[in-house]
Amino acid sequence: MNKLVKKRKKQYKNNRYSLLLLIMLCTSVFSYAQNSVKEITGVVVDESGTPLMGVNVVTLNNSSGGVTDIDGRFSLNVLSSTTMLKFSFIGFASQNIDIQNKNEINVVLKEDMNVLNEVLLIGYGSVKKEDLTGSVSSVDIGEIQDKPVVRIEQALVGRLAGVEVKSNSGAPGGNTSIRIRGANSIKGNNQPLVVIDGVIGADMQLVSAEDIKSIEVLKDASSTAIYGSRGANGVIIIATKSGEKGDPNISFSTFGSFSTLPKKVDYLSAGEFSELYNAYDKELNFIPGAYEPPFSDQEVQNYYNNGGTNWESELFRVAFTKNYKVGIDGGSDNIDYYLSGEYLDQEGILINSDYERFNLRAKLVIDLSEKLKLNVSLVNSKQKGLNNGDVGHQLGAIGRLPQWVATEPVWEIQDVLYNNTPKYGAVSGNPVGIQMANETTTTTKNFQPSVSLKYQIHPGFSLETQGSLESVNQKITFFENNELLESGEDVISRASVSHKDKERGQFNFILNYSKLFENHFFQATGIYEVGSYIEEGTIASSNGLNSPSLKYYNLGLSESQSVNTYYYDEYYNSFALRLNYSLNNKYLVTATVRRDGVSKFKNDNKYSIFPSAAIAWKLSEEPFIEKLDVFDVLKLRSSFGYSGSHAIGSYATLPYFIQNGESNYSPNGPGTEVVSGLGIGAPGNEDLRWETTRQFDIGLEIGLFDNNLHIEADIYDKKTEDLLIDTTLPSYAGSGTVLRNVGEISNKGFELSVGGTPINKKNFSWNTSFNFSINKNEVLSLGDEDLILPTTRYADSETPITVIKVGEALGAFYGYNYLGVWKSNETSDAAVYGNKPGDAKYEDVDNNGVINSEDLKIIGSAQPDYIYGINNSFKIGVIDFSFLIEGVKGGQTFNGMHQKSIGLFGQSRAFTSPDLFNRWTPKNENTDIPAFSSTSTNIPNSSRWLQDASYFRFRNVNITYNFSSNVCSKIHLSRLQLYVNVENLYTFTTYKGYSPDISSAGRSNGGGSNTDVDKNIDTGAYPIPRTFTLGLKLKL
Amino acid sequence: MGVKSKVFLGFYLSFLMITFVGCTDLVEHPNGKPNDPKLIYEDISNLRATTIAMYAGLRGDASWSEGFATSSYMTTMYGADDLTTQIGGNKGNFREFDAFNSSSNNGAILNLWKGCYKGIINANAVIEYSAFTIADQASIDNLVGQAYFVRALSYFYLVRSWGEIPLFTDNSKSVDIGLSSVAEVYDLLIQDLKQAEVLLPNRQVEIGLPSKGAAKSLLAEVYLTQAGWPLKITSSYAMAAEKAKEVIHNKLIYGYNLLPNFKDLWLRVNDNSEESIFALQYDNRDGAQAFHISGKASMPEEEENGWDDFFTELTFFDEFPAGARKDATFRTEFLNSDNQIIHYTNSKTKHPYYAKFRDGAVDESDPSGTATFFNNAAYMLIRYSEVLLIYAEAQARSKGVDQSAYDAINQVRQRAGLSDLSGLNTDDFINAVIDEKGWELAGEGQRWYDLIRTEKVAEVSAKRSNQEQVVIIGATTTENYYAPIPESEVLKNPNLKK
Structure with missing residues (x-):
């Protein structure tokens, strides 16, 4: 208990400034000239007897009030008719005390665990939850810190209304997409802005879960507008822990996990394949005379007996993860310190993929004088990933898996993988070979110092300045060891090394002023901020390594080498102002404006202004509501404002050129000098300007039953204008894209969270808590166009599978509508299209007798109808038990893996799906699977490959055993916990692939998609593993 | 507030003011603007680098998506009798054209389309940006001449495969253009080749680059084609003969000649030989790693672990006159992995396969074991024997059959191991030249263009053997001569709808 109080005090101290404001806010200082006045005095203490300073003491009718001093004393002149006094203090439950004609009252305030009274971080400041005018969600940190969290983002899944977190890739260290209230942008990655300890654009990978003090998510325009041009996608604000005054706290935690493939996909065994292939060959090939099947009966039998290769089990494994963390913190009168270190060693379930991370975080808070406080923090991190990046794309190992038939071996001879031209299946790309022969390692070192100085000029007037630097040093090595894939002297192996230096600087001043005039409270925050981002890099590559054993360590020993460098820079400059006003602590108004300048744009487009305003009405403070004695909290709030995005490259206004190996050529004949080419990409666009998102929000907050039940609901309406869109040039004008500001997108939604503590006994x-979100995304306009095709192509289709179309959501699937197969009684209709019964049948939209581009249409959507999360945690004596359910209803996923297993696309010459046993035959009319037929068209971009993406998942189940204090003290520990945790326990879904919510589109880190245009495309995404963990936490 | 604090505050506020006032300069790039064509193309080596990208675009890449690197470039030409493919597997895109049943979402046709247009946009850039280049005029002229040549060559392929196409000649112009008529395309490419003829040197130092002779040879072929279907500007035959004659008469100046043995034409030592007028250079080290026509593409899958991409139709093989050229053109026996020799009549597809292009890719003693699917090679798009045959036909059509026409075709026949022709009437002579050209250039992606130009498709298709697995579904009339505009292009620009 003592510790908890200390913690509260600490929090108080950290937020001294905000508290001061709040105290003022809650205090009415005017008094009436009345004759019958009496003086009441007393002392307010906490449960441990420590005096509490700053406790707000008012009469119930607010006619007079005061604040306790440093010894917890108060003295108040009240009307003699006064019977009740209200004592309130942040972090403590308010109390109404009957004064019973006494002149002296001593009060013990009890600590209040109520979340609604907590102080939340908002941009460049903090505010009491009840005084918020905007929509801000707060994460229950306790829930996260009890789990073996490898990545913070993933711990947010299913926990917050309006926040959709998706793991696009299950690769260790792979990427995650977070969407706050839907996707605003087509070009931008729509990821929210992350602010850690005031550092804008920080990396969440660098924070260990246990170092986090709080996580807040800013959702509406009023709260995000303070970040202006970077706030449109919402903001995640993370504060890390500081040391607690007192003796050193030493903590240690560790866990070990094993992860497995959560689901097996059914592929043909060697026996089944050989049998089916015989049928395929016979049904397809017209060969007069004696027929000899490709596989003899004996061979088929042998395959049935001996199995062949199970490519899935060759490619996936049981993966182990270990994690260790040590922390030490404490503090003396003037200095608090916090130091923590973490080590993570994580294997991927895909062979030859893993990830390793060291994080070190140090923080010092020094009171230089009573008014001057210095805060120094240092973060150092090293991450190393092996093949955890670009593995999930369609030509990667997993993407190739469904094309490789079980009759093919993994190894050709010893140490040489079977490759190039298997007889059946894919033309090349042995999945095990791809995974073994290609090694990409990414080593990232982060160094992030940050210093801030806060000066309390005068009570209610402070100046703070913060400077921070994020220095990232990245080395990416690539090694393609083709000797593993082929034997012989002509085998060419390749390697490359690239180094990148990224430097992000940020420097700001924050001026804070607040004043209470009678029952009017004003607060103003002024911010001036400058920032820069500079990235430069070198890439050296070689072709035809003399010896693969040298890997990338000596690129010079090779047939040819090339080297290149790049550089780009960006500069930011902003000024922002926020005004808060409240009247009688009932009516709250916030107004914010930010002017941003960014070097990426040209001329007049460089600067833009983002205003916003919000109002809130605390109904529960109104006497007519108080009288009802139902609501502990009842607040109505509304906001409107603008935020922006400049998600374009540093020099996007300029034309670009293509410089890569594919532009090189040997004009003097093969084997002579390779000359580097400079290819034409696409023209630039000097008129690019900011994307602007306008948002309107209405929210209602309710607290009932002594705040044991709290409900928060919001509706919002967002509209993004001047969308930046990469318009694909037709191939005849260059295969690149041109960026333009066209179009509008709307996101409208509703979000609800309900939480409470139904049972709270010793x-x-x-x-329990529940959250539910609906977001409706719609493209309102695309300038002159009705339809824009994204740049990416999947599954051997030359036209994309998704489209951006007016009236549709982002991620609309576009293609041919598959209608099953032509039946025997449709012979003449089928003949119109050159088909016969058993052939695939597609909708002829324009009814012209030809299936061509006129018949393309919207065939589905990747956007869900709604998403939800349910969290339950129980404390049963020494045991904590919790489980988290998350789910998605609606939307579809393009199952490119299934498509490839049906086969015969692009580089595929066979099939691996057992579905083909159910193909059309004259005897099997009632099926959707076409016959083996040379006249049947197998269209890659058709609705045949879309599957329902709904799911219901037991995301996390955790059981923790807390050793009793007796046991702990015997072994000289203050706390000891042991837990078992299962992540991704089970998913209920009808989706046929590994997981309906992963996406392999694009080629971003982790192989996952980070755009919303090609959401839910599974052409070989890295499956999210099921992970079992055993962990231990202790504190000295 | 103490004095100290006031000083401190004053310092802060003034710093704030100073930085704020100066803010407009804080969002400028201190290092100026990169990527400005005016700066980049001042240097001739960058202009040259863009000509390099132009060839690289035509050459294509290893991923079966663009350029001449893979057999996919011939997709629109499978209607000809020198090309067919297997019935199953992943050859659907080729079969569509072989069966005269093509569709606009055929992904393989984009190889030729994209490769040519990549050549074109880089050529456009060289022509436009050469104005910024500061160097001696002859060097600039050479590069610009190459750009005109490549642009013409690219449009020539496009107009023969698609007919009406988007004529994109200025990269800074709007991309929302429509289709240009066949006549307009010919006007542009003739104009370009006339420029190239003037600007290019007689011989290039780098042997893979086009010279003046290449421009003239291509121009001869362009005139010959323009004189046939669909434009039928018969007056162009004379100009075709004229241009071909200039090449033949000046062959010593340009360094052209027939190689003595037909079978040596595709040996690696003969890359960019005297016979080669223009070839694309494939080099494994350039990053595209592509020349897929060489090894497995034309090897039987069943017997030699090949890909069955393309092989000859049976009638074409049967009519092909026996001799050294036939022996060097086809392989009729395959060595399987059990070391058995399988005659094509007993093979899975029952077809002979092409023997050209294989040098460097295949170990003939163990084809199924060591064949690679890409190798270094120079792939000839125009060679001297073709110029001789262009001359023979153009001369016969414009001036009647004369000795010079006989001389031209007989040079080709002699090397092929055939007897000289003589005493034919004009029509018979012309037909003989067209047949000869088919045999001489079998499997080299030229036969289809001769068949459509002379409207012989139906006649040739009628002879298709009933042993062929790919059967003709669509009409063999002119309506199926041209490929449909690729669907993905129409979607990006609906103006391209025919």
Whole structure:
């Protein structure tokens, strides 16, 4: 208990400034000239007897009030008719005390665990949850810190309304997409802005879960507008822990996990394949005379007996993860310190993929004088990933898996993988070979110092300045060891090394002023901020390594080498102002404006202004509501404002050129000098300007039953204008894209979160929360166009599978509508299209007798109808038990893996799906699977490959055993916990692939998609593993 | 507030003011603007680098998506009798054209389309940006001449495969253009080749680059084609003969000649030989790693672990006159992995396969074991024997059959191991030249263009053997001569709808 109080005090101290404001806010200082006045005095202490300073003491009718001093004393002149006094203090439950004609009252305030009274971080400041005018969600940090969290983002899944977190890739260290209230932008990655300890654009990978003090998510225009041009996608604000005053706290935690493939996909065994291939060959090939099947009966039998290769089990494994963390913190009168270190060693379930991370975080808070406080923090991190990046794309190992038939071996001879031209299946790309022969390692070193100085000029007037630097040093090595894939002297192996230096600087001043005039409270925050981002890099590559054993360590020993460098820079400059006003602590108004300048744009487009305003009405403070005695909290709030995005490259206004190996050529004949080419990409666009998102929000907050039940609901309406869109040039004008500001997107939604503690007894408590979000995304306009094709292509289709179309959501699937197969009684209709019964049948939209581009249409959507999360945690004596359910209803996923297993696309010459046993034959009319037929068209971009993406998942189940204090003290520990945790326990879904919510589109880190145009495209995404963990946490 | 604090505050506020006032300069790039064509193309080596990208675009890449690197470039030409493919597997895109049943979402046709247009946009850039280049005029002229040549060559392929196409000649112009008529395309490419003829040197130092002779040879072929279907500007035959004659008469100046043995034409030592007028250079080290026509593409899958991409139709093989050229053109026996020799009549597809292009890719003693699917090679798009045959036909059509026409075709026949022709009437002579050209250039992606130009498709298709697995579904009339504009292009620009 003592510790908890200390913690509260600490929090108080950290937020001294905000608290001061709040105290003022809650205090009414005017008094009436009345004759019958009496003086009441007393002392307010906490449960441990420590005096509390700053406790707000008012009469119930607000006619007079005061604040306790440093010894917890107060003195108040009240009307003699006064019977009740209200004592309130942040972090403590308010109390109404009957004064019973006494003149002296001593009060013990109890600590209040109520979340609604907590102080939340908002941009460049903090505010009491009840005084918020905007929509801000707060994460229950306790829930996260009890789990073996490898990545913070993933711990947010299913926990917050309006926040959709998707793991696009299950690769260790792979990427995650977070969407706050839907996707605003086509070009931008729509990821929210992350601010860690005031550092804008920080990397969440660098924070260990246990170092986090709080996570807040800013969702509406009023709260994000303070970040202006970077706030449109919402903001995640993370504060890390500081040391607690007192003796050193030493903590240690560790866990070990094993992960497995959560689901097996059914592929043909060697026996089944050989049998089916015989049928295929016979049904397809017209060969007069004696027929000899490709596989003899004996061979088929042998395959049935001996199995062949199970490519899935060759490619996936049981993967182990270990994690260790040590922390130490404490503080003396003037200095608090916090130091923590973490080590993570994680294997991927895909062979030859893993990830390793060291994080070190140090923080010092020094009171230089009573008014001057210095905060120094240092973060150092090293991450190393092996093949955890670009593995999930369609030509990667997993993408190739469904094309490789079980009759083919993994190894050709010893140490040489079977490759190039298997007889059946893919033309090349042995999945095990791809995974073994290609090694990409990414080593990232981060160094992030940050210093801030806060000066309390005068009570209610402070100046803070913060400077921070994020220095990232990245080395990416690539090694393609083709000797593993082929034997012989002509085998060419390749390697490359690239180094990148990224430097992000940020420097700001924050001026804060607040003043209470009678029952009017004003607060103003002024911000001036400058920032820069500079990235430069070198890439050296070689072709035809003399010896693969040298890898990338000596690129000079090779047939040819090339080297290149790049550089780009960006500069930011902003000024922002926020005004808060409240009247009688009931009516709150916030107005914010930010002017941003970015070097990426040209001329007049460089600067833009983002204003916003919000109002809130605390109904529960109104006497007519108080009288009802139902609501502990009842607040109505609304906001409107603009935020922006400049998600374009540093020099996007200029034309670009293509310089890569594919532009090189040997004009003097093969084997002579290779000359580097300079290819034409696409013209630039000097008129690019900011994307602007306008958002309107109405929210309602309710607290009932002593705040044991709290409900928060919001509706919002967002509209993004001047969308930046990469318009694909037709091939005849260059295969690149031109960026333009066209179009509008709307996101409208509703979000609800309900939480509470239905049971709270000494030995049994139950905490539950539920959140639900609906977001409707719609493209309103695309300038002159009705339809824009994205640049990426999947699954051997030359036209994309998704489209951006007016009236549709982003991620609309576009293609041919598959209608099953032509039946025997449709012979003449089928003949119109050159088909016969058993052939694939597609909708002829324009009814002209030809299936061509006129018949393309919207065939589905990747956007869900709604998403939800349910969290339950129980405390049963010494045991904590919790489980988290998350789910998605609606939307579809393009199952490119299934498509390839049906086969015969692009580089595929066979099939691996057992579905083909159910193909059309004259005897099997009732099926959707076409016959083996040379006249049947197998269209890659058709609705045949879309599957329902709904799911319901037991995301996390955790059981923790807390050793009793007796046991702990015997072994000289203050706390000891042991837990078992299962991540991704089970997913209920009808989706046929590994997981309906992963996406392999694009070629971003982790192989996952990070755009919303090609959402839910599974052409070989890295499956999200099921992970079992055993962990231990202790504190000295 | 103490004095110290006031000083401190004053310092802060003034710093704030100073930085704020100066803010407009804080969002400028201190290092100026990169990527400005005016700066880049001042240097001739960058202009040259863009000509390099122009060839690289035509050459294509290893991923079966663009350029001449893979057999996919011939997709629109499978209607000809020198090309067919297997019935199953992943050859659907080729079969569509072989069966005269093509569709606009055929992904393989984009190889030729994209490769040619990549050549064109880089050529456009060289022509436009050469104005910024500061160097001696002859060097600039050479590069610009190459750009005109490549642009013409590219449009020539496009107009023969598609007919009406988007004529994109200025990269800074709007891309929302429509289709240009066949006549307009010919006007542009003739104009370009006339420029190239003037600007290019007689011989290039780098042997893979086009010279003046290449421009003239291509121009001869362009005139010959323009004189046939669909434009039928018969007056162009004379100009075709004229241009071909200039090449033949000046062959010593340009360094052209027939190689003595037909079978040596595709040996690696003969890359860019005297016979080669223009070839694309494939080099494994350039990053595209592509020349897929060489090894497995034309090897039987069943017997030699090949890909069955393309092989000859049976009638074409049967009519092909026996001799050294036939022996060097086809392989009729395959060595399987059990070391058995399988005659084509007993093979899975029952077809002979092409023997050209294989040098460097295949170990003939163990084809199924060591064949690679890409190798270094120079792939000839125009060679001297073709110029001789262009001359023979153009001369016969414009001036009647004369001795010079006989001389031209007989040079080709002699090397092929055939007897000289003589005493034919004009029509018979012309037909003989067209047949000869088919045999001489079998499997080299030229036969189809001769068949459509002379409207012989139906006649040739009628002879298709009933042993062929790919059967003709669509009409063999002119309506199926041209390929449909690729669907993905129409979607990006609906103006391209025919």
